[in-house]
Amino acid sequence: MSLTEKVALVTGGAQGIGRAVVQSLLQSSAKVVVVDLNKACGEQCKAQLDAEFGEGNCTFIQCDVSDGDALQDAFQSTVDQFGRLDIVINNAGIANEKNWEKTIQVNLTSVIKGTYLALEHMSKEYGKEGGTIINVSSMAAFLHSPHQPVYTATKHGVIGFTRAMADASIQDDYGVRINVLCPAFVDTPLLHSVEDEENMGKFVKYKDDFKRSMTKFGVLKPSLIAEGMMRLITDTSLNGAVMKITCSKGIHFHTYEPMSA
Numbered sequence: 001m002s003l004t005e006k007v008a009l010v011t012g013g014a015q016g017i018g019r020a021v022v023q024s025l026l027q028s029s030a031k032v033v034v035v036d037l038n039k040a041c042g043e044q045c046k047a048q049l050d051a052e053f054g055e056g057n058c059t060f061i062q063c064d065v066s067d068g069d070a071l072q073d074a075f076q077s078t079v080d081q082f083g084r085l086d087i088v089i090n091n092a093g094i095a096n097e098k099n100w101e102k103t104i105q106v107n108l109t110s111v112i113k114g115t116y117l118a119l120e121h122m123s124k125e126y127g128k129e130g131g132t133i134i135n136v137s138s139m140a141a142f143l144h145s146p147h148q149p150v151y152t153a154t155k156h157g158v159i160g161f162t163r164a165m166a167d168a169s170i171q172d173d174y175g176v177r178i179n180v181l182c183p184a185f186v187d188t189p190l191l192h193s194v195e196d197e198e199n200m201g202k203f204v205k206y207k208d209d210f211k212r213s214m215t216k217f218g219v220l221k222p223s224l225i226a227e228g229m230m231r232l233i234t235d236t237s238l239n240g241a242v243m244k245i246t247c248s249k250g251i252h253f254h255t256y257e258p259m260s261a
């Protein structure tokens, strides 16, 4: 499906899962803004994508998503440059149990802020044309581990927030679909960062169990996560959906009991 004329903003898009998603969006002819903290990685990513897709299709904005004003400026710059916004992927995430407050800021607060900013630029409530938001959670929200308690809490939070906002979008006719994606282990730099005491603090003692779990459940390629993301972007029937991606079942959806009064 062509996303010609569509404009996407991807946080944490310079490497890992975000980078794979940016690649897929460009392959579908969208314009893409990569918002990332890592300047060197972001500039290298943009240079590679310019070489592959031509200049003018991809922009890099250096930004710490946990800085609310900077994130607001990144959204505004996107609209100033490309004239519109259609797709927002709140993907940036860290796993730092030592600086757990930062983990909450990046993984949860910034996802909430990124969703509200996306709505300001896309919702019919603000006179805009609609769009789609995908928030990145994790299978850690379903299968917890003592290795990463705060990371797990943030990923639970992302699901609850996203589902509630998806309901609000339907009830108040925002014209914006809001979904959440939960990958199992994915082969990215983040997955290796959880072996360091510097990141995990006292919980690093559980790292061998965590690694055994990786061997047991397998490790996914970022390209499969990008495939799931593209399905959430293009399937207009999906709102409030919780997509899981695992080695055993591939791309599938979590189902919930209907809410009773």
Ligand SMILES: NC(=O)C1=CN([C@@H]2O[C@H](COP(=O)(O)OP(=O)(O)OC[C@H]3O[C@@H](n4cnc5c(N)ncnc54)[C@H](O)[C@@H]3O)[C@@H](O)[C@H]2O)C=CC1
Residues within 6 Å of the ligand: 011, 012, 013, 014, 015, 016, 017, 018, 035, 036, 037, 038, 041, 063, 064, 065, 066, 091, 092, 093, 094, 106, 136, 137, 138, 139, 182, 183, 184, 185, 186, 187, 188, 189, 190, 191
């Ligand atoms: N790799 C895995 O096994 C899994 C990852 N996830 C989630 O997927 C998302 C992406 O993770 P990966 O690609 O694996 O990580 P990664 O570490 O490979 O890439 C994350 C990107 O986010 C950027 N970033 C980090 N903090 C930032 C900040 N404050 N502001 C702006 N950019 C920032 C980094 O510079 C990096 O480019 C995260 O939300 C993560 O929790 C979910 C399940 C499994």
Ligand SMILES: CCCCCC(=O)/C=C/[C@H]1[C@H](O)CC(=O)[C@@H]1CCCCCCC(=O)O
Residues within 6 Å of the ligand: 094, 095, 138, 139, 140, 143, 144, 145, 148, 151, 183, 184, 185, 186, 190, 191, 194, 213, 217, 246, 247, 248, 249
């Ligand atoms: C910090 C980056 C790594 C986060 C990766 C992740 O999401 C890990 C989740 C694990 C949790 O901490 C304990 C687990 O067992 C989770 C992995 C679950 C994979 C389940 C796959 C099941 C299946 O294949 O059916």
